[in-house]
Amino acid sequence: MSRRQSADPRRDAIAEEQPYVSRLYSRLDEVRARTAQALRDALGRDGGRTPQALVEREAAADEHARAMARLDAVEDGLCFGRVDRVDGQTLYIGRVGLRDAAHEPLLIDWRAPAARPFYRATPGDPDGLARRRHLHLRARRVVGVEDEVFDLDGLPERAHATLVGEAALLAALRRARTGRMGDIVATIQAEQDRVIRSRLQGVLVVQGGPGTGKTVAALHRAAYLLYTHRDTLARRGVLVVGPNATFLRYIAHVLPSLGETDVVLATPGELFPGVRATAGDTPEAAVVKGGLSACGLLRAAVADRQRVPDGDLEVVADELPLRVPHAVCREARDRARALGVPHNAARTPYLNLMLTALAEAEAALLDRPMDAEDRRYARKALWADPAVRAALDALWPELTPRRLLRELFADPAALDRAAAAAGLPVPATGEALLRPAGAPWTVGDVPLLDEAAELLGVDPAPLRAAEERAERDRRAREAYAAGVLMVTGQWEEETVDVAGLAERHRDPGPHRTTAERAAADREWAYGHVIVDEAQELSAMAWRMIMRRVPTRSMTVVGDLAQTGSPAGVGSWAEALGPYVGDRWREERLTVNYRTPAEIMEPAADVLRAVAPGQEPPESVRHGGHRPRAARMGPDGLPCLVDRELHAVGAGRLAVIASRAWLPAACRALPRAAAAGLDDPVVLLTATAAKGLEFDAVIVADPAGILAESPAGGRDLYVALTRATRRLTVVHDGDLPPVLSRLSPSPA
Numbered sequence: 001m002s003r004r005q006s007a008d009p010r011r012d013a014i015a016e017e018q019p020y021v022s023r024l025y026s027r028l029d030e031v032r033a034r035t036a037q038a039l040r041d042a043l044g045r046d047g048g049r050t051p052q053a054l055v056e057r058e059a060a061a062d063e064h065a066r067a068m069a070r071l072d073a074v075e076d077g078l079c080f081g082r083v084d085r086v087d088g089q090t091l092y093i094g095r096v097g098l099r100d101a102a103h104e105p106l107l108i109d110w111r112a113p114a115a116r117p118f119y120r121a122t123p124g125d126p127d128g129l130a131r132r133r134h135l136h137l138r139a140r141r142v143v144g145v146e147d148e149v150f151d152l153d154g155l156p157e158r159a160h161a162t163l164v165g166e167a168a169l170l171a172a173l174r175r176a177r178t179g180r181m182g183d184i185v186a187t188i189q190a191e192q193d194r195v196i197r198s199r200l201q202g203v204l205v206v207q208g209g210p211g212t213g214k215t216v217a218a219l220h221r222a223a224y225l226l227y228t229h230r231d232t233l234a235r236r237g238v239l240v241v242g243p244n245a246t247f248l249r250y251i252a253h254v255l256p257s258l259g260e261t262d263v264v265l266a267t268p269g270e271l272f273p274g275v276r277a278t279a280g281d282t283p284e285a286a287v288v289k290g291g292l293s294a295c296g297l298l299r300a301a302v303a304d305r306q307r308v309p310d311g312d313l314e315v316v317a318d319e320l321p322l323r324v325p326h327a328v329c330r331e332a333r334d335r336a337r338a339l340g341v342p343h344n345a346a347r348t349p350y351l352n353l354m355l356t357a358l359a360e361a362e363a364a365l366l367d368r369p370m371d372a373e374d375r376r377y378a379r380k381a382l383w384a385d386p387a388v389r390a391a392l393d394a395l396w397p398e399l400t401p402r403r404l405l406r407e408l409f410a411d412p413a414a415l416d417r418a419a420a421a422a423g424l425p426v427p428a429t430g431e432a433l434l435r436p437a438g439a440p441w442t443v444g445d446v447p448l449l450d451e452a453a454e455l456l457g458v459d460p461a462p463l464r465a466a467e468e469r470a471e472r473d474r475r476a477r478e479a480y481a482a483g484v485l486m487v488t489g490q491w492e493e494e495t496v497d498v499a500g501l502a503e504r505h506r507d508p509g510p511h512r513t514t515a516e517r518a519a520a521d522r523e524w525a526y527g528h529v530i531v532d533e534a535q536e537l538s539a540m541a542w543r544m545i546m547r548r549v550p551t552r553s554m555t556v557v558g559d560l561a562q563t564g565s566p567a568g569v570g571s572w573a574e575a576l577g578p579y580v581g582d583r584w585r586e587e588r589l590t591v592n593y594r595t596p597a598e599i600m601e602p603a604a605d606v607l608r609a610v611a612p613g614q615e616p617p618e619s620v621r622h623g624g625h626r627p628r629a630a631r632m633g634p635d636g637l638p639c640l641v642d643r644e645l646h647a648v649g650a651g652r653l654a655v656i657a658s659r660a661w662l663p664a665a666c667r668a669l670p671r672a673a674a675a676g677l678d679d680p681v682v683l684l685t686a687t688a689a690k691g692l693e694f695d696a697v698i699v700a701d702p703a704g705i706l707a708e709s710p711a712g713g714r715d716l717y718v719a720l721t722r723a724t725r726r727l728t729v730v731h732d733g734d735l736p737p738v739l740s741r742l743s744p745s746p747a
């Protein structure tokens with residue numbers, strides 16, 4: 001280098017990097033301009049006026065628009081790393097891959113194999129690197145660099161040898177929270193990188209304590225898989241399942257910031273198209289609905305809708321009193337059941353048998369012989385009679401999943417019959433499930449709706465409506481095409497046919513992305529499914545999710561020590577065994593990036609009490625504010641909130657309260673009660689706080705949280721581990737013994 005070295009090597013390094021970074025941004029601008037032009041061309045293209053051509057144009061424009069969005073997403077922090085290999089090669093690592101005009105790589109996408117050593121190299125195993133450099137950019141300017149030199153001879157044995165880019169990592173962790181999760185491309189750690197780059201096939205379980213980066217690593221894995229297997233996954237889509245809408249909003253920004261927008265994010269309550277369930281169940285109902293014995297309950301409930309009249313079937317049709325003997329009705333039902341097809345599919349054969357029996361009763365009454373043609377006609381005429389239709393509908397109705405469940409849960413006698421047939425306790429099962437017919441759908445209902453859809457078969461109503469619509473459209477197109485041929489004088493030409501011309505004018509509907517199509521289709525098979533907070537899922541929810549991914553290509557993320565749902569799983573083997581046996585692999589994340597060691601101490605006491613076998617994760621950060629306990633009632637909260645807010649400056653604060661304190665806390669903090677995650681202060685229950693984090697946390701009424709559910713201890717563990725900087729526990733009675741480490745101080 002010809003430039004003279006100054007006394008400040010860091011400034012020299014910044015000056016050394018700026019020209020290369022500027023070149024990267026110039027190249028990014030060129031690629032953007034090219035993509036914008038391609039988008040304009042696609043929009044302006046006149047490929048003909050047929051609907052097909054319009055859709056093709058829309059699809060091409062959509063592709064370019066996405067590429068544009070991807071390029072826009074990488075503006076901030078385009079390049080964040082550089083590696084100098086021992087073989088003399090230097091590579092720059094960034095959010096996207098860029099090549100120069102001669103196709104030589106300028107910037108390596110963080111997901112490319114060549115970027116791997118940037119994340120994996122440690123002093124103990126430098127993976128071919130002589131040096132790793134972290135670059136910090138602000139608005140296209142290099143403002144900081146930080147080097148790790150893998151000079152093994154010069155390095156002592158260090159306990160933190162597993163941390164990658166420690167200073168950059170700590171700087172990232174010290175930043176105030178914004179209410180939204182951010183990406184971590186610049187500071188992914190080696191154990192997280194193993195999760196992110198694990199192969200697509202099979203089930204990967206990521207088990208780790210709070211704050212170990214399970215969620216953020218899983219989202220980077222989605223981006224990595226989409227990059228590495230774009231062909232398969234762009235076609236089939238990726239589904240990310242998260243526990244609730246607040247959590248999905250919290251993580252929603254991560255994938256777009258990595259340039260990936262085509263992923264379906266859904267809660268378990270949204271996995272049945274057309275239903276958005278948010279209501280919870282009582283613990284008793286959650287246990288009944290979540291256990292696999294709910295399958296037997298639903299099977300019995302469907303069988304209960306395939307009825308035989310108490311005596312003979314008697315119907316007055318067209319003023320004739322018709323009678324079908326009880327035994328014939330029973331035989332018709334048993335024969336339809338024996339077909340072994342779903343309820344709605346077996347209805348047509350059942351109706352045919354019953355209409356034939358009624359037609360024969362009619363013929364006998366009129367003393368009229370009947371041939372096959374007469375029988376067909378008589379069946380049709382009988383089916384048109386409202387009295388006949390009502391009688392047969394009552395015996396074998398056409399059912400949708402919603403109707404089956406709504407009517408079952410509102411009918412105590414039907415619940416008892418189904419529970420008894422399924423070998424479940426009577427009347428306890430019915431008492432747990434009974435509710436008014438108009439009650440909203442609960443999250444626990446959704447896997448049951450899905451199960452019911454399997455038992456009932458295709459919902460015939462929308463199918464019939466779609467068929468009728470398609471037929472109407474076809475006739476309209478043919479009439480239009482015939483008109484065109486008349487006007488153009490081609491009517492007589494044999495080479496032009498009306499149906500063919502009509503087909504060319506078929507409107508295939510608006511272009512929809514894979515994610516949109518997948519989210520609307522219950523039977524969509526995703527290319528990969530990521531399940532976060534997976535410990536909360538019931539056995540029935542697992543059944544539903546497994547239907548969405550027949551290839552079993554999945555990432556299952558969770559912490560068994562944080563299970564709050566009474567229907568949640570006890571072990572990963574229990575959850576996954578029924579679907580993949582023992583063919584799943586596990587990665588463990590062991591380092592806590594969120595909670596400082598001082599806050600983890602009382603949390604670890606709680607963990608030892610509620611989950612003795614589980615180890616708390618090791619905190620990266622030490623030496624922060626010591627957590628404390630304060631005796632006060634809900635009316636002391638506003639003052640404490642003000643003090644804590646002042647202490648965290650621009651950061652975010654959460655009050656996590658027991659359900660017992662919630663009404664009074666809402667009155668004391670009305671703004672926080674109505675707030676979202678973007679607001680400075682938010683009031684939540686421990687269940688709602690799962691997966692989230694805040695600079696400061698006030699845990700209100702720990703004794704209440706402990707007492708409120710069988711999983712109260714785990715809920716308290718979740719609440720205590722949400723803080724990145726400050727934790728205060730407030731209580732009006734005695735502090736629970738498990739928190740005795742927190743010395744009470746006057747409020």
Ligand SMILES: Nc1ncnc2c1ncn2[C@@H]1O[C@H](COP(=O)(O)OP(=O)(O)OP(=O)(O)O)[C@@H](O)[C@H]1O
Binds near residue numbers: 209215
């Ligand atoms: N390598 C990293 N670099 C920078 N920040 C990180 C890194 N890994 C994790 N974090 C940060 O640590 C915090 C915790 O991550 P995350 O929410 O993914 O943890 P989790 O294991 O899902 O926690 P929980 O089980 O409590 O939901 C987040 O703010 C995340 O951005």
